[in-house]
Amino acid sequence: MATNWKIDPTHSEIQFKVKHLMITTVTGNFNEFDATAVTEGDDFSSVSSVDFTASIDSISTNNSQRDEHLRSADFFDASQYPALTFKSSRVEASGDDFTVTGDLTIKDTTKPVTLKAEFGGIVIDPYGQTKAGFTVSGKISRKEFGLTWSAVTEAGQVVVSDDIRLLAEIQFVKQA
Template identity: 40%
Template sequence: MIGTPVDIGRLTGVWRIDPAHSEVSFTVRHLMVRVRGGFTRFSGTITVEDEPDRSGVRAQVDTASVDTRNARRDEQVRGADFLDSESHPTASFESARVSRKDGRYVVEGQLTIRGEMRTVAFDLFLLGVDTDASGGTRAGFRAYSRISRSQFGVTGNVPLPGGRVLIGDTVTLEVEIEALKER
């Protein structure tokens, strides 16, 4: 991954995710290629403490805001076989542990999709810290993880000849976040 391991010590404080300068995206296999999608509405905070294990992340995603650049596919993904946005309008993540591993940080926590909660781990990288045009302090983060969509009840698929299926089970989650320091 591009970026450097996070230096928690210089980031102490509470940071608010700036959705206008951030991205929450995913990729999943469709036949033999990867299809990318994302969400246009999300929010969250990052709290960085002197001790990494006391730091945390809380984030929410509006599942109806899915965007795969194909309106028909977006409707299918919002539907009952996939995200079921009508019954489960929000997906969320709340960290439980931040740890250092092999020179990088790992954020473990509870990811909830379709009401199903599972523990996942995100590899976390710092992209930089800078001052914006208004004098605010901003930090850039990148995190990624792989999940099994079926473990969250996202089981929609189409069987193909030879026992294959149209859509893969492994989903790569990627977030690229610009956050504004609140305190």
């Protein structure tokens, strides 16, 4: 029997990290997102699918000027491409460790990516809702997804790295 799960956005966070000037890391997040998962049964021993969407307009790096630049055509081009999406093609479990493979679409580019997920467990909250938790991580090349803006300092330092680390704390709620 298939079980549907929906992300609990108030207890989840979606982050990305990128090197700035190759000496420090800047963290950003998406404040508006949605995700669903379908499992066979009431646990995550067999996962049929995972779908995720994030609103590009909801990007926040705690710097409004940088956020507007990220939303511009130099990066995500939010006016033309308002969301990024991920659709799983395969989910493999090994104990509490999962490998989630699927298609990530940013702008008009779709590429396969593999994410790691660590299962935190399933609990029933004080309101009787069944919840499941995961810590998700991965890495992508921003340039492979058309995020090619680049600059170099006078000393020859790259301003923004190509590698983007993805980090998420996900809490799913079992649907009735």
